[in-house]
Amino acid sequence: MSLNTQLPAHRAARPDAAAQPDAGVITPSNGFARSAFGRPTTPRVNWHRPYILWLILLDLLAGLAASRTAIALLAEADAGFRDPAAPGGVAGVFVLVANLGLPVGWVLLLAACGAYDRRALGIGTEELKRVFRADIALAATVSLLALGFKKDLSRLTVLLVVVAALGYTLAGRFAARCVLRYLRRSGPHASQQTLLVGKLSDALALYEVATRNPGAGLRPIAIHLPMHPRPGERVSAPVPVYVGWELVPLVQEIGADTIAVCGPASLESYELRKLAWQLEGTGLDLVVVPQVTDVTGPRIHVRPVDGLPLLTVEEPTLSGxxxxxxxxxxxxxxxxxxxxxxxxxxxxxxxxxxxxxxxxxxxxxxxxxxxxxxxxxxxxxxxxxxxxxxxxxxxxxxxxxxxxxxxxxxxxxxxxxxxxxxxxxxxxxxxxxxxxxxxxxxxxxxxxxxxxxxxxxxxxxxxxxxxxxxxxxxxxxxxxxxxxxxxxxxxxxxxxxxxxxxxxxxxxxxxxxxxxxx
Incomplete structure (x- = not known):
């Protein structure tokens, strides 16, 4: 439902010092001082913490299920690793490694490949690509360990473990995504509370996309206009509209955790850079909608020249x-x-x-x-x-x-x-x-x-x-x-x-x- 939001007088201009919210955070204007022993910034987005814990549990179970599946199939086929001291069955050391070392190692490989990075979780194919990379690393790791310790581990064993680990992990992640999408559709849970910054038309375009796809995890809760409307102009938007605020205090005031800059004309380049500096140390996320819209994936490449990032857009692949x-x-x-x-x-x-x-x-x-x-x-x-x-x-x-x-x-x-x-x-x-x-x-x-x-x-x-x-x-x-x-x-x-x-x-x-x- 769309609401007609007239800019209130106390929001139509930048509030004075007394009206500024006291969030208890001093935001530097030129970046956040870093130390090798300092604690990393705690992100304001926190839906991912329980979600990642559940993913780790599911991946541990996937690794254990993969090892048990491989052992069961090898026992039926009378193949795989055999201890010379126990010619009639699978070696005790192998069982220990399969039941404990493989699940833990699988989770470590997933973490090393970025499969628990919250920015890749829940939507798109990037998460799945990282799981595939971890699976390839698993095959290489198991093979190298078998070679290094001179263990007679058959190629069939490695193949079964790798395929089973991939299959069980993808099944678990699919189930986790279904739960996450359900939570995002049913309410504000597991979503990033987002302030849209930019011209009203650009902000409403992103609002429409985000609300039409709640599974993406962006939940717009307010809009900030870079310029005052013309005298007498009414602003119609489905969420509250602000103008003239400093962005970081405004985000803290409305309880958002993400700033989305909509469109190329929303902020000047130096303003965007300054905003990125101001967000350091606050735990807030910054999302920028590029000028080249509706172009994604491998067609976009960033090539820096003397510190200037050049965005190269390749032609679509419609042949070959x-x-x-x-x-x-x-x-x-x-x-x-x-x-x-x-x-x-x-x-x-x-x-x-x-x-x-x-x-x-x-x-x-x-x-x-x-x-x-x-x-x-x-x-x-x-x-x-x-x-x-x-x-x-x-x-x-x-x-x-x-x-x-x-x-x-x-x-x-x-x-x-x-x-x-x-x-x-x-x-x-x-x-x-x-x-x-x-x-x-x-x-x-x-x-x-x-x-x-x-x-x-x-x-x-x-x-x-x-x-x-x-x-x-x-x-x-x-x-x-x-x-x-x-x-x-x-x-x-x-x-x-x-x-x-x-x-x-x-x-x-x-x-x-x-x-x-x-």
């Missing part, structure tokens, strides 16, 4: 071996999916046929890769006269873009509503994927003419349309047309195989929750 691998993975997955899901597909087809006369399948012309038209396959979810009734419903369109959307569309059949809610009507599009017309992940194909794709929207056609994509996992039909286009263009600009796998993983939870489907 990665694209070939994507196409091969799409077709192989589509073939396997059609075979495994054939009983479900037949059941849905039979239900449609028995509940409503007419064809089971619905085929419609869509615009795909490089503007080529193709027929998309879907289970029919509307009555057979849906196209003829569309004209009389045009004035009830709830979409602001190229698509017609209506929450309670009378043309949808009763069984069609259930199929749409769970996206089961999209399953026949695996045929389009198998034919190379679509991909598993990509922008949604739209039922429009090629000429309708003008300006930035046409950039969606640089990749094959997908059954799922950023649009589906970020709100589906509840998104505005501009948001849908922005997400599709973000996918085109930042595509990677890892990105596709992450979207597929998140699609499962979105579909099961029935969020934004109608």
């Amino acid at each position: 071996l990665s694209l070939v691998a994507k196409a091969a993975l799409d077709r192989m997955t589509a073939l396997i999916g059609l075979l495994l899901l054939s009983p479900l597909l037949l059941g849905i087809a039979l239900a449609i046929k028995l509940t409503d006369p007419g064809p089971v399948m619905f085929r419609q012309t869509r615009i795909g890769y490089q503007g080529k038209a193709f027929k998309v396959w879907k289970f029919r979810t509307m009555y057979t006269d849906a196209e003829q009734r569309l004209a009389e419903l045009r004035d009830r369109n709830e979409s602001d873009g190229l698509l017609f959307k209506m929450r309670d569309d009378p043309r949808v059949t009763p069984i069609g509503r259930h199929l749409r809610a769970l996206s089961l009507d999209e399953l026949p599009q695996l045929i389009n994927v198998l034919l190379g017309q679509m991909s598993l992940v990509g922008p949604r194909p739209l039922p429009t003419e090629d000429d309708d794709y003008q300006g930035d929207v046409r950039r969606r056609l640089l990749v094959r349309p997908g059954i799922t994509g950023l649009w589906q996992i970020s709100g589906r039909s509840e998104l505005t047309w501009d948001d849908a286009v922005r997400l599709d263009l973000h996918y085109v600009d930042n595509w990677s195989l890892a990105y596709d796998l992450g979207i597929l993983w998140r699609t499962v939870s979105v579909v099961l929750a029935r969020r934004g489907a109608y």
Whole structure:
């Protein structure tokens, strides 16, 4: 719900010394004095402490489970490490190392690879990359220790331990992420209380993104404008708006722990540097939204020249071996999916046929890769006269873009509503994927003419349309047309195989929750 917030008189100007809150912290203007024996700054963000303790416990159990799994499988296969003094079984020393040394060593390797860094926890793929690096380090460590102590440890033993440790750890971290996202969605727990600094439009843009994705852990609680509004201008925002305050005292006043600078024009470069100095020793986090938005991942590189950081943005990778691998993975997955899901597909087809006369399948012309038209396959979810009734419903369109959307569309059949809610009507599009017309992940194909794709929207056609994509996992039909286009263009600009796998993983939870489907 949006609130109209008129700037109060006592917030419209910088408060005097008497009005400044006494937080008990002296903030230096040019940095925080350091000592080799001084205590590190205690961060104000503290949700991560119990979370990391739970991760350590889960990782210890994962290491123990990996060793027990390897021992059990090796005992069945009659292979692995054997003590010459005990030819009939696994060595006692090996059991001790496997049950105690491996779990502790696994946690130490995860810590050394940064897998407990709070900035990488709970969202994105960086945490998973660090777990993979730790797993590679585990394989190298076990092999080197076996070589150094001249122990007859088979390659099968190392492989089983490494694979099992990775599998159990990823399963534990996935469960921990689910709990963390639940806590973040249910309230302010496990989130960073954030002050947004910048122009109102930039701050509201970040506010919308943060509130739409509570799992990211940023919870905006106030906005600070760098300049006073024009006389008589009303400021409308869903959170309190401040102007003229010193940022550090303001953060301490409202109970925030993070400052997010929104947009390039929010602060001058010297002001941003001074703010970073002022935050030293306070435990506050500083987040800066770069000028180059919607570009992430390996496309961005920082190259310092004489102390000046230059941000290099590479072209998106839309060709090469990665694209070939994507196409091969799409077709192989589509073939396997059609075979495994054939009983479900037949059941849905039979239900449609028995509940409503007419064809089971619905085929419609869509615009795909490089503007080529193709027929998309879907289970029919509307009555057979849906196209003829569309004209009389045009004035009830709830979409602001190229698509017609209506929450309670009378043309949808009763069984069609259930199929749409769970996206089961999209399953026949695996045929389009198998034919190379679509991909598993990509922008949604739209039922429009090629000429309708003008300006930035046409950039969606640089990749094959997908059954799922950023649009589906970020709100589906509840998104505005501009948001849908922005997400599709973000996918085109930042595509990677890892990105596709992450979207597929998140699609499962979105579909099961029935969020934004109608």
